[in-house]
Amino acid sequence: MKIGITGLEASGKTTIFNALTGEKSNYSRSYKELNIASVKVPDWRLDRLYEMFKPKRKINATIEFVDIRGIEGIEESRKGFGTDIISNMKNCDALLPVIRLFEDDTIPHPEGSIDPVRDIDIVNTELMISDMDILESRIKKLEKLVGRKKDEGEKEELDLLLKCKAYFDEEKPLREAEFSPEEEKLLRGFQFLTLKPLIYVLNIDERSISGADTLLIPIKEKFKKKNCEVIVFCGKIEEELSQMEDNDADEFRKEYNIEESAIKKLIRVSYDLLGLISFFTMVEKEVKSWTIPSGTRAKSAAGIIHTDMEKGFIKAEVIPVEELLKSGSISKCREKGILRLEGKDYIVQDGDFITFKFAR
Template identity: 40%
Template sequence: FLANIREVDAIVHVVRCFEDSNIVHVDGSINPLRDIETINLELIFSDLEILERRIAKTTKMSRNDKTAAKELEFLNRVKAHMEESKLAKTFQTENEDEEAWLAEYNLLTAKPVIFAANVSEDDLPDDGASNEGVQAVREYAEREDCRVFVVCAQIEQEIAELDDEEKKMFLEDLGLEESGLEKLIKASYNLLGLISYLTAGEPEVRAWTIKKGTKAPQAAGKIHSDFERGFIRAEIVSYDDLMACGTHAAAKEKGLVRLEGKEYVVQDGDIILFRFNV
């Protein structure tokens, strides 16, 4: 299983933060920080196996290759660090080569983490503010530069079977504005530094995911390389402005549709029409 998740950009760790005598915990009690430590150790052990295989391979190469010899020394430093039960992301690299090597190993404990604090339905209305376990997870996450969102897995299972209208009514009855899935998407985007812009036309409206800080030509390149290569300008209106005006024509009349050039940094929620020529 761990081998199958190495290609992901971030790890979502579901942490139990509720008491229920009908659902037995494997350790006999509820302690989210202990559970986080247990999972971290399992991930560290998995990463150490990766490092040991790399060390065996690099040791043979290092006899006649100076670069391999440097990498071998680096590998042993990372291994020693993790053998002290420390995560790979807390290891301090010393130069660009070491940064590249560490990224190449694709270690699980080097990846950003999102904690899903799993609570009972009663803890949802205040977003887990009165739940001691959730507060402990939030404090840990703040120290470790992770993200946290509160979710009730039981509720998520129920709403997964509903259509959009029924789901909206169900959440309103619970006093909730968004589902756990929506919270996860927001937390993931925030952690990974991602935003979305929209393109709209007769066939469809589509969202495109890009890194925060991406300029217009590179954002256009997400659609097709020709868009970036032949970029002329971008016609842009924000989603909120368009919704407030009702139509693109009305937004244009109010001066809310603007033209931007190659240096424009795309913002989350921009609706863009790219002009290009190749």
């Protein structure tokens, strides 16, 4: 999974990137390079499996974060998202616009003042403008084609794009729309930005941490919609904490009354938002966790590990990980009848420990 950090200039994008990835970055605008980092998804179940099997390696599923440049310029000369920024965002599974709430006179806000609702609108508008460009030029092309000859596929596509346009006319992003599975499939190729799940990070001031959650309830309620979440943290403090040893950071969090680290919070929220679950495997001295969309069938899940496993899929031996941890070994689970044999269409559940059997 890949998450793209975006937003206005000086909103704290790079600070949040550092907070999430725990790395000091050397991002510099003049070099046009992007900060990219992979982060291990923490999972206590994987840790316990590692203690139980004592294999050579423990390999966590990972999430990739990209620090994408933001919207530049002030109101009159606002440049919006450049083409390179747009193409970077297209490659992401979800977008994370950082919205500035911290006050600092020495760091000018491009719009001149702190106003989260306005900034959220700016981000949304820019995402919509990018989608509208693609949409309108495709509609024009299709209207010409459909006028000339009868092609059911093109007619269908045109109708769908006009439906999308109606949403934009109401200033609604596509992520709020209802689409059938066939429509979703058709739309996938366009990589529309407003169709991507969105997580707004409200980057609050270190002075307003206590009570921030209640303070922000109105913003949260206004913007927390379908396929969209709002989370709150203080980038600056989280960046500092991410550089510390875990125990020290936990102590500080207690002092600030922060319940969980930025990365844990974000992973929890994004798994929920994107409908992701985890399963576990133990193969050749490696215990691993894997991330898949909920509803994934056993055969496709095998394919995430290796295409050969999917092609030659025979069956899946499944144990709920908590049962395995309780019993202490696969063979005990087999004796007790907890280990189940499942076929290719079995829907993998969160926390399944799976051994795939396949023909090589």
